[in-house]
Amino acid sequence: MALAFITGGTVGLGAETARRALAAGYEVAVLDLSSDRVPEDLKGVQFFEGDVTREETVTAALDGMGAVPDLVVNNAGIVTFMPLIETTQADFERVIAINLTGAVSVSRLAAERMIPRGSGSIVNITSTGGICTSPGTHAYAAAKRGLAAMTELMAQEWGPLGLRINAVAPGMIHGGMSTTVYDDPEVVERRRTGVPSRRLGTESDIAEAVMWLASDAASYVNGHELVVDGGLTKNMMSMIPR
Numbered sequence: 001m002a003l004a005f006i007t008g009g010t011v012g013l014g015a016e017t018a019r020r021a022l023a024a025g026y027e028v029a030v031l032d033l034s035s036d037r038v039p040e041d042l043k044g045v046q047f048f049e050g051d052v053t054r055e056e057t058v059t060a061a062l063d064g065m066g067a068v069p070d071l072v073v074n075n076a077g078i079v080t081f082m083p084l085i086e087t088t089q090a091d092f093e094r095v096i097a098i099n100l101t102g103a104v105s106v107s108r109l110a111a112e113r114m115i116p117r118g119s120g121s122i123v124n125i126t127s128t129g130g131i132c133t134s135p136g137t138h139a140y141a142a143a144k145r146g147l148a149a150m151t152e153l154m155a156q157e158w159g160p161l162g163l164r165i166n167a168v169a170p171g172m173i174h175g176g177m178s179t180t181v182y183d184d185p186e187v188v189e190r191r192r193t194g195v196p197s198r199r200l201g202t203e204s205d206i207a208e209a210v211m212w213l214a215s216d217a218a219s220y221v222n223g224h225e226l227v228v229d230g231g232l233t234k235n236m237m238s239m240i241p242r
């Protein structure tokens with residue numbers, strides 16, 4: 001049975017991806033900071049308590065899951081909002097450490113194990129916030145754009161060794177870390193109208209994209225950032241007054 005390793009997989013987009021992976025026939029291993037929030041329907045998956053910024057905990061998970069993963073989803077992430085002028089070096093580095101450095105470390109540690117086998121797929125969760133930056137997102141935007149660049153580099157270096165490395169860039173998703181933003185129906189309405197598809201995205205929109213990139217149907221897709229945003233990032237000219 002194929003094995004999927006998902007970081008930050010106890011809630012939000014990661015948990016939904018874990019469900020989709022189980023439904024697609026994968027065995028699933030999740031690494032997250034704490035097991036407190038593992039939902040009832042994911043109680044059966046292998047859980048590893050760890051932190052993507054601490055390599056020893058990632059190594060322990062990879063050594064403990066009993067097989068080399070076929071799919072790694074670098075989903076763990078945090079976002080913080082504050083004006084750059086108030087952002088300390090420590091604030092900035094924390095966001096980079098989890099969203100960028102952590103994802104690269106997990107990828108490298110997994111690739112060390114996948115390369116001798118000659119196969120494996122890595123999907124990095126980036127963000128449209130890395131494509132169109134917005135004030136207050138400082139290191140998040142830099143980390144996600146950096147992870148998109150690292151996705152290309154990993155494909156260049158590990159593609160010839162049998163691996164595929166792609167990314168999914170979610171747009172405005174009603175779920176996960178954005179759930180509370182959309183508690184206000186007026187915010188939902190205002191934002192939805194800026195999206196060509198006229199709706200916010202769902203956790204399942206993202207999980208579907210991840211599973212497609214991981215599947216054999218995407219066997220010739222490598223180094224690609226798949227934007228899943230209902231057309232939001234292609235909508236600039238319709239915002240211009242005529």
Ligand SMILES: NC(=O)c1ccc[n+]([C@@H]2O[C@H](COP(=O)([O-])OP(=O)(O)OC[C@H]3O[C@@H](n4cnc5c(N)ncnc54)[C@H](O)[C@@H]3O)[C@@H](O)[C@H]2O)c1
Nearest residue numbers: 008012013033051052075076077127170173175176177178
């Ligand atoms: N929800 C959105 O609107 C949205 C939009 C674009 C991109 N994303 C990206 O999708 C991914 C998942 O986000 P989400 O919305 O499900 O967020 P979430 O906050 O619901 O879940 C994030 C998960 O990552 C885990 N995590 C955080 N730091 C970690 C660390 N150091 N080590 C291990 N695990 C850690 C958390 O414990 C949590 O389980 C993130 O990379 C995020 O940047 C989300």
